[in-house]
Amino acid sequence: MDDSYHRIHGEVASHEVEWKTACDEYGKEFTDIIYEKAIGEGIAKITINRPERRNAFRPQTIKELIRAFNDARDDSSIGVIILTGKGTKAFCSGGDQALRKADGYADFENFGRLNVLDLQVQIRRLPKPVIAMVAGYAVGGGHVLHMLCCSCSFHLWMVVLMLHACAFVALIRIIWLDMPQVGSFDAGYGSSIMSRLVGPKKAREMWFLARFYTASEAEKMGLVNAVVPLEKLEQETIKWCREILRNSPTAIRVLKAALNAVDDGHAGLQEVGGNATLIFYGTEEGNEGKTAYVERRRPNFSKFSRRP
Ligand code: S0N
Secondary structure: OOHHHHOOOOOOOOOOOOEEEEEOOOOOOOOOOEEEEEOOOEEEEEEEEEEEOOOOEHHHHHHHHHHHHHHHHHHOOOEEEEEEEOOOOOEEOOOHHHHOOEEOOOOOOOOOOOOOHHHHHHHHOOOOOEEEEEEOEEEEEHHHHHHHOOEOOHHHHHOOOOOOOEOOOOOOEEEOOOOOOOOOOOOOHHHHHHHHOOOOHHHHHHEEEOOOOEEHHHHHHHHOOEHHHHHHHHHHHHHHHHHHHHOHHHHHHHHHHHHHHHHHHHHHHHHHHHHHHHHHHHHHHHHHHHHHHHOOOOOOOOOOOOOO
16 A cells, blocks of 8 residues: 555555565575565565675676576566665676676686676566666666666665666666776667667767766656655665555566567567467466367357457
8 A cells, every 4th residue: 555545544554574585496595696585575675785896796696686586586476576786885886897808797707798688688578577776876787777677766865766667676876877988888778778768869968978867867867767865765665566566467467568568579579479378378268279179179269259
């Protein structure tokens, strides 16, 4: 219930949440992230845990994020996922530049990777909302991650919580797209989604000039959904999660796919189409073909109306 519901009904809204540490589907633990589930809430929280690097990601970080998102997707008790960064200085400062080699980022292997691209696709296609809870800097590849999420933002301390395309919530202090300055760029989602969100002219400005933007500027641009005081960030994020969880999970699932479909081409169509199939399988008409096959008879579709 939102606060107005509680006010009208004389109830006190509780924003208290008890988090329980979670592991991946194989019971493996994490080093670069913290993965938690809110007890009895349907909310998972994934925290990038490299505050000493301003939550910059290395290949290992991305591998762990992918594992946690996979678990949250497969856990039918989870309806919404929060992505955030440890501490209040940065949501994520992008790729770990100290590990950047000629062929991508390398940590425990002698070749480089750009596996953040896999994570971007995963977040985009995950059939549950992802909310970016952003406190502090969201830079480069970190900025791209929050853009792929649903987000709200918060005002004091220029903290931003973001909710986009029914995927993430993030909290952002300052958004900076500095990749041209450090000799990298994201010509994929980092450009196309940005252009969709803020318009092609503003996206050019952001990419070509590589300036800092505050949370309130980001809010005005439509880059984040809401800006709130830092101390209210998690509380507000939880409120958003609970509001989402009140709604039909199937409606949310189809809407997330639909909001991405035009931009995602064949992949977008496949996702929306897959949801149609999923829903059709649950109908009597959808069941008739399978039942007839199993019973070795001709299917009888004549009893189903041909709706106008
Ligand atoms: C975030 C900033 C502005 C914070 O400033 P602040 O608070 O003054 O802290 P610092 O003292 O600067 O930093 C504290 C410690 O953290 C280390 N650190 C910070 N960010 C990084 C980072 N990204 N990589 C490695 N280390 C980082 C500092 O070095 C410092 O360490 P110590 O204490 O040991 O000195 C400020 O920190 C800042 O500007 N950071 C750099 C931001 C940046 O350049 N990010 C990279 C942007 N590029 C990408 O994200 C690439 C994305 C990507 O992978 C990709 C995706 C798609 C297609 C292509 C690519 C591609 O890479 O090519």
